[in-house]
Each structure stands twice: as structure tokens, then as C-alpha cells.
Amino acid sequence: MRNYNNNTIVKMTFQFALDITDFSEKLRDRKRFVFADQVLRSGCSIGANVKESQGAESKADFIHKMKIATKEAEECEYWLELCEFAKDYPKPGKLLQDIESILKVLNKIISTSKNSIKKSVN
Numbered sequence: 001m002r003n004y005n006n007n008t009i010v011k012m013t014f015q016f017a018l019d020i021t022d023f024s025e026k027l028r029d030r031k032r033f034v035f036a037d038q039v040l041r042s043g044c045s046i047g048a049n050v051k052e053s054q055g056a057e058s059k060a061d062f063i064h065k066m067k068i069a070t071k072e073a074e075e076c077e078y079w080l081e082l083c084e085f086a087k088d089y090p091k092p093g094k095l096l097q098d099i100e101s102i103l104k105v106l107n108k109i110i111s112t113s114k115n116s117i118k119k120s121v122n
Contacts, residue, residue, distance in 0.1 A: 012101065016095075016098050017047045020039055021040065023039060023092060024036045030089070032089060038075075042079060046069050052065050053069070066106055070103065080092040080096050081096070
């Protein structure tokens with residue numbers, strides 16, 4: 001992995017993907033295969049889209065990729081919340097806090113990026 005030490009969202013989503021992989025394995029151990037697949041796909045997709053955004057062709061392309069990452073984060077949050085409240089499912093614990101933090105950062109990045117486009121047009 002390239003050195004993204006100064007890029008908070010890349011670091012956050014990479015660590016989240018590692019953590020969600022572990023959680024997915026816990027779901028698999030309990031034979032919750034559909035949930036394991038959904039959590040793994042959406043949880044890892046967040047970071048993949050964030051990483052892809054780093055090579056965006058334009059500010060609009062960057063925003064678009066960040067919006068996709070946000071949608072994936074919202075989907076992952078949904079599956080984690082289902083696990084939290086479903087009977088006999090492993091509890092996601094800190095993952096729910098982590099996804100909230102990721103969503104806040106993603107939304108701030110999108111908002112700031114949109115504002116910078118508006119300022120450059122004026």
C-alpha cells in the first residue's frame with residue numbers, strides 16, 4: 001500500500017476493511033453466509049471507492065466516487081445494524097462506531113469538495 005499517512009479517510013477505510021473481514025468470518029462461523037457476503041462486499045467496497053477516488057480525473061469524478069463510497073458505507077451500516085438487533089448473530093460492536101465516523105468524514109469531504117467547485121465557478 002502506498003504511503004497514505006496524511007490521508008485520514010484512506011487509512012480509516014483500509015482498517016475498516018480489515019476489521020469487517022474478521023467480522024465476516026465470525027458470521028461465516030455461525031453459518032450466516034448471506035450476511036457475511038453482504039457485510040464483506042459493502043464494507044470492503046467503501047475503501048476501494050475511496051482509493052479509486054485518489055486518482056480521479058476531475059473534482060466531479062472525485063465527488064462521484066466519494067458518493068459511491070458513502071452509499072456503500074450506508075449499506076454496510078444497515079447490515080451491521082441488522083446483526084446488532086438480530087437474535088443469535090454476532091454483534092458488530094465497535095464496527096458500528098467506525099462506520100459512523102467514516103460516514104461523517106465522507107460527507108464532510110463531499111460537502112467541502114462541492115463548495116470548492118462553487119467557489120471556483122464564481
